[in-house]
Amino acid sequence: MAAEPSREWSEEQLRSDDLPKKDIIRFLQDNATQSFLAEHKLMGNIKNVAKTAKKEGLVLAYNQLFESKRFKGTEPEKEATDEVKEVKSDSKPKESKAEPVDEGPPKYTKSVLKKGDKVNFPKKGDTVSCWYTGTLEDGTVFDTNIPSTARKKKQSKPLSFKVGTGRVIRGWDEALLTMSKGETAKVEIEPEWAYGKKGLPESKIPPNAKLIFEVELVSID
């Protein structure tokens, strides 16, 4: 156990320009505990500490050291700093379904063409089935799953997917959650919630295209 060091310098001496910062730092580093030094940002190469520390702060630290008596040997030395403990990037974050930050108004509009039962609405994670036709603003039909004749429609299956889970473009996810079973709606989706700047060239969707879908929500599971 080191004996308590003596106060070499008076207040005046400390503040004088004759006393270089380096000397104070050296003293502090020689006599204070690691944790004290860490708290006051006094660890490391003296030259570097001298660059970032101000004289005033060093004087303050010097005085505080004698007040708190946190001299070497009075506390067990700990290695880890708070920084390292905080950043545990190795631990896997839980699958947190972070709620989207409020980005402003929804980037789609919906107008009901045929009312649904107004009772059964899908929740996130439900499997929904839909018939749909997708057109561009100029009227070009780029996609549909409705076959040409009614007979064929009986034999085909509507598109099924889990709604609200990011499997489809955002406009679809959001719009379908507001629809009830049996509803047919016209949904106009801004490019940001559709295929954005890239578009989908192989499906005839140009960049920054607004998409218009007529969607019928057939069933919810």
Next chain:
Amino acid sequence: MTLSHLKDIVRRCQAVQDDNFKPEDYELFQIAGREVVEQGGSAQLLEVIKDEKNKNIVRAMGWSLLGPLVKVLIEKEEESLPHCLAIFTHILEVCSPKELLVGLLEQVEDAHPDSITDTVILLLQPLQKVLLKLGSKKASSVGMALATVLSQVARLPVPYTAAQEDEDAFGLCRCCAALLAFVEPFVQEVRLSLGKGGLQDDELRTELLKFCMKCLKEPLMEANLKEDPDSSQKFPLRRFASEILLILSSIREALPSLLFHHLLKRKEEPGFLEEDVRYPRESLACLAYLLFVEHIGSESFPAVFSPVFVLQCNMEYIDLLLSRKEESRLQKGLDLYEKSLVRLEDNSLPVMLLELKTFLSVPQNLVNVMTLCPIQNLRTRALSVFQLSIDKFDMEAKYKFFRCMLKTSSHAGVEGYVIKNIRNQIDFALKPGNGNPWFLGIHLLPLLRLALSLPQGPETDLLQGLDRIMESLNLLRYLLLRDKESENETGIWTELYRIEDSFMKPLRLGLNMSRAHYEAELKSVRESRKLRAREAKAGGPVCTVTVGGEKLPNMTPEMQLQVLQSALNTFDMIEIVLARIEEITEVKPNV
């Protein structure tokens, strides 16, 4: 002579009641018949076969003549050809379909490697005819026939260039076209049956699904399916691919449910093996490639899925393709990955995706391609796709990815590349308005510690680790120049003491040690040149190097000197940057 022998047998059999032939009868008939054909007596044989009196015999035993007949037809022996063809046709008409099926498939299986194409082309139509006679019980027979034919076709070399495809020297393209014609009536049957509300789990439908899946693997996965719009060539294998997709559509296998199957399914299909046969991953990987890269079949793929979801599904296939060694797989894997990434906005992939196994195994596979693949253009492409994937991750994901790469890599080039990326991200973050907690805030220092370190301390092999060391030094120098001491935005200045201890000092020490070692080696080589010459005459050097069975010539002293000198030059290079850094961190007179 043999003809009369045959006629005897036939006469004897005519007397048998109710077609109650004994096994010996069959055997004798077969042997005699074969001999007749082999000896060129097919004209007479035809007479025997066509004789009304022999109707029952032919019906029961005729199929056993298939072997020798097919042989003649394949070899196209001019004299016997027309007769054999007539016999063949007749037998197909009158004999039992089940027995004909077995006989024909035997012929396919036994085809000589050089005549696979001829055999297949010859026998597919007869097979079809026979199968159609089986009525509603045909499904498993169709399956068997397809499996047998495909396993032979799989032995044919797959053409890789457009010119090779056109030439079709081994006949694969012709076989594929013939296969399409073969399955056509069965596809129609399934389509009509589904149209009338038939069962989706129909056996015949399943056999056709298995057929498509097999074709996707062989030959399509092996083939080069890229289109050249300027070329006038026909690309038969591309057409084959489109037709296969059309068949899938006809039998109501929706492409999304196929492609997303592994991701979305909750329970296993009944029968574990069934899963692999119905939805084999490699076939689905080829399907994904056809759809998303070559855009074959994309008209029937819904345009509503989110690009992130599509990427997620494709990662499984990309992983499979990139873990292989064949150029055909690697090229498809790289294309699929690139095409999936390009549809995303930069900085859009969330860190949660890194929890999926494939999002870490794919980069590992990419690194293997980048560092180990012997084909240069694939290595280059892999690197550019690697960078593209980094660009698409959001900040947190980039951070986690870089950490992971630095911790798991054992290749200095890759580490150097990652460290350069880290520098770019810090540079971006330092620009006004771009600050983020990953490349500027509290998380930066742990990453820096990882990047600015010498993995084996002073004993690190500086030559092998050069790429990494140079990038680390560049990063450090960049930080010290860009981030003013007084601001210390990145925290580098307060961290400097630690970096000096863990990086700069050991590096300095390592440099000195290595330099001393190499300088000593250099001196020793110079001095002992005479010694070596004598040694060589006496009994040869202590060690030799053999590559690929060939012994390499020993390094001449001149070459040894060159290598040693070049090592010393490398150390100089490292030294220069290190010195520059030390200059920057030197004490300036106190303010």
